[in-house]
Amino acid sequence: xxxxxxxxxxxxxxxxxVRAVSHCLHVIGDESAAEYSKVGLPKEMSARFRxxxxxxxxxxxxxxxxxxxxxQFLYPSDKFSRDLFAFLLERLPQAQTLGGDSxxxxxxxxxxNISTAIASRRAIPP
Numbered sequence: 001x002x003x004x005x006x007x008x009x010x011x012x013x014x015x016x017x018v019r020a021v022s023h024c025l026h027v028i029g030d031e032s033a034a035e036y037s038k039v040g041l042p043k044e045m046s047a048r049f050r051x052x053x054x055x056x057x058x059x060x061x062x063x064x065x066x067x068x069x070x071x072q073f074l075y076p077s078d079k080f081s082r083d084l085f086a087f088l089l090e091r092l093p094q095a096q097t098l099g100g101d102s103x104x105x106x107x108x109x110x111x112x113n114i115s116t117a118i119a120s121r122r123a124i125p126p
Contacts, residue, residue, distance in 0.1 A: 009078045009085070015040050017076050018055065024088040025058050033058045048074065059084065062091055 006016055022036035033055055041048050052070035059068055064087050072080050 009081045012076060012081050014074055014076065017081060018052065018073055021055055021059070021073070021084065021088065024085075024092065025055070025062075027093065028062070028088070028091050030058050030061075059087075062087075 005011060012020065018036050018041050019038075022033045025033040026037055036051055036055065041051055049070050052073035055073055056068045056070060064084070066080070066083060068084070072084075
């Protein structure tokens with residue numbers, strides 16, 4: 001779940017962005033990125049760079065066409081976050097394709113949360 005203070009894309013600072021993207025990747029089926037959805041980023045800067053690079057590589061493997069690297073996670077912009085979540089939302093499994101199990105229900109809740117955050121920022125031009 002997102003912290004209450006996150007009411008839109010602008011609320012996604014590095015930690016929330018990493019956790020949300022990691023969770024999306026886990027639901028999509030990439031287990032290698034799942035560890036950051038619960039624990040967040042390590043404290044050491046070199047480990048943070050490595051973790052963000054791993055996430056960027058996982059997103060690239062899904063076909064994300066924009067430039068993405070560790071710096072987009074460590075220093076996120078609203079436009080990048082919006083584009084990234086829109087991309088990941090398209091790849092989340094639909095509830096009916098998974099038989100309505102808990103992963104599908106979590107996917108639906110995640111999809112609603114991210115869609116709401118994206119919609120709240122669409123009124124503001126990039």
